[in-house]
Amino acid sequence: MSSRGGKQKKGNVTSEQEEEEQPLQAVLVADSFNRRFFPISKDQPRALLPLGNVAMIDYTLEFLTSTGVQETFVFCCWMSNKIKDHLLKSKWCRPTSPNVVHIITSDLYRSLGDVLRDVDAKNLVRNDFILVYGDVVSNIDVSQALQEHRHRRKVDKNISVMTMVFKESSPGHKSRCEEDDVIVAMDSKSKRVLHYQKTQGLKKLQFPMNIFQHGSDEFEIRHDLLDCHISICSPQVAELFTDNFDYQTRNDFVRGILVNEEILGNQIHLYVTQDGYGARVSNLQMYDSVSSDMVRRWVYPLTPEANFTDQQGQGCTHSRHNVYRGAEVSLGHGSQMEENVLIGRDTSIGANCHISNSVIGNNCTIGDNVVLDRAHMWNNVHISSNVEIHQSVVCDGAVVKEAVRLNKQCYFSMLPVSQVVIGPNLSLPEGTVVSMHHPEEEEEDDDDEFLSDDQEVGHSKDKTRQKAFNPAEVGPEGKGYIWKASMNDTEDEELAQCLWGLVLNPDPESDSESEASEESQDRSRSVSPEIDDVNAFQLEVLGTLQRGLEENIVCDNLVLEINSLKYAYNITLKEVMQILTRVVLEYPFQQQGTQLTTLQYTGSLLPLLKTWSPVFKNYIKRAQDHLDCLSAVEELFLEQDTHQTAMVKVLMKMYQLEILEEEAILKWFSTGATNDKSRQLRKNQGLQKFIQWLKEAEDESSEEGE
């Protein structure tokens, strides 16, 4: 047995060396699987939303290319056609591109988990790969992290499965997304993650003590980390997602790995960088801060004037106070661009305007006396005179009529696509969202949300036409529907939620993939499994085995069933093994009453052990598993002290069936005694003899070996 194991390990090492010469691959998930940017994202996938007049996915691809990625798989789901068109036109798909981009589309992806399961099914990755979302903006040099990751995998023989890249930034930083706030406990020397918890909405944090009891003597608990959503994964990550079909997000995965760390032997590491910039545009608040960071040149060399997408006419010039101007920009008399302003090409601005901290897209027209502060305007926006816009997003083709005020402290007003018209003479309160899509139409469409393509969107537009626009909401000449009215003070909490999550959809069920379910999962995970669960699980396992015996079910299927039970009751692998052992050993008592003689007991138990040995073998793999199993056996026989003599036979049988290894038994025998009772147990004559026999057998085999 042991020699075979050695060979396998050697095989792994050589294959790893071969792998290193292969090109670096990346998996880019061009879908958010949530609806934070709704209703904008109804017409435009999130990865294509412009950030500084460049689609977000271009930033991600540039980041990957500059780190030396040679092959990128882009997974699209929602509006995959648009993403595909965009990529085919971009420089990434030119034959000279150093980074080969493959586009994989499917309507069936509902989460990151689905994507990675597909990666595994299609066998796309052969080596360590970088996993990012299509809305990550970064200039971090991950080659160092990559090197560390490879080194760890070489030294520890594939134990480390993932290295997450984090950026140091103190709490309160505006580019820190509150949703992603995490607290991480890690081993200072090996950078191994011991505990990982999102802190959003938590007032108390709990750390299991056992994480500090092994490993090195130095630990760090950090809250000053910004999750860049860049992870370096080994190919096992995709396999693990396949094995655990309940993993939906990376958060599930990380928590799953950490909980099962001792059983599966997989570890997750951390790479903390101080240089560079990395953030994910996960909601509108982040959109605002990443956009302003970009204009302030934090993401250098990915700056607006660099024109890294290599598109004709996209270039712009950079002058003092971070003012960027595209080609053919006209600026009226007395207009001021104060600071941090980006203006796209062919945009004309009227007289006496004040613009600061804003991004204005291509082909926009802006009238006289306009005040823009922290405004994000996309392409083809038309703004009439005397308009004031503060901290708002105005999407493609929107028209804002005269004297409209998108209010100060108004969080984002979204006026997405297809000629939304606002005004004149209107003041929109904070948090207003205006769209050409009617909010109610959402509920009707919800079922086929993810399947609907452009056609259907057009179809739904026809529907909306039938409903009248409310002039009180969008102004006398307005076109569009208010999605969310102003917030009162009493709704503070909701406002906060809207700010961070912008939960716009009135129908929570349709959010099945998004934060709502994530949170509920988190909650159930964070609570430790209760006793009731364990008992219920035990009963279920018993039922399963019983049925297996009656209906003659194959052991593989039994394993599958027990695995799914494990997730249903949230049981760790260690507990599964202990419970399984206990259930099997108690099985004769369950079936034939507790008044069995020892002989009857062993007589009925031993065939059972033989039948179910594949089940045991599935769960008992590592040395620690053997010891755990033995201690479970011991515990049971301590309770059933009349049957202690049967223990030897059970152990003998398990040894013969190769469920348990002799080394483990010997180790258990020599070290396991903790109290008087178990010491008593070890003095049992039969057991002594068995151990003696084992030792001799071992000597013989080692002699043979020589």
Add this chain to the structure above:
Amino acid sequence: MPGADKETDLTERIEAFLADLKRGGSGTGPLRGSGEMARETTYLLRRITAQARWSSAGDLMEIIRNEGRRMTAAQPSETTVGNMVRRVLKIIREEYARSRGSSEETEQQESLHKLLTAGELSEETFREHFVHLKANVIEAINELLTELDGTTDNIAMQALEHIHSNEVIMTVGRSRTVEAFLKDAARKRKFHVIVAECAPFCQGHEMATGLSKVGIETTVIADAAIFAVMSRVNKVIIGTQTVLANGGLRAVNGTHSVALAARHHSTPLIICAPMFKLSPQFPNEEDTFHKFVSPHEVLPFTAGEILSKVNVHCPVFDYVPPELITLFISNIGGNAPSYIYRLMSELYHPEDHKL
């Protein structure tokens, strides 16, 4: 089709070079130092000459001009790239003229008559086909490459003429040319070097380590101490990123304050700059004169909340006006700033100043 293969290979190389340029330019990206940049550009231009499809000098010049425009647009702060493109264009003009048998001298000279009849000797006259033109041009580019390889040594060789025993010399930041210059002098003479650290990048630290390794007595000072220390200094020797057409400098941040302090104390300011750094650009001619990088070095990202309340800028270059400069030491000898215009007309053809 081997021809097609060659062409895709060529475009791939050009694209890769452009991407490298965009990702940072000298010092930060894969290309380090303007010497390296100049060599890489020239290699690439030689490859274009050898592999691109052209039949006459005019075609070739058009191709090189196009690629040159893209290269300079990719990283406008790297003037070296544009300079090398201009040098190669000049080479093509000269080789063409030689093949035709006309003398180079007459074509060089500007005259009133020539200005009046301008446009006569433009691209149209480069249409003639010569069999040996390609080989000659490549040969001339090879000569240029040899010249580039020797620049640092040529400058360093002049060190003993400028540095005397027991002098105190100040320098700022890190320049490979100045480092070689000082090291060369240190073989024969003993002197003291004061290095201004040049915050926020602090390349001065690297420079000081390099100098002290060869046994030069070295002191690092903060940038704020430059003026105070200047009274003890005999000479200021610095490098530069670009020498501008008016004889001014575009050099690393902090150089201007060094130059002003030197002027106040009447200390000579000597610039070590190889000829390939000489650019026909004038100061404030374009918006691209300045280069701003990530403010990370000034105020680290980890600072947190404060970042949303302040604007942080991190410029890289300073402009030093020509009147503050005493002497340029290039690979072809020492020159005063007022002589730069003459060197310029020798190196580049006037029609190539704008690519």
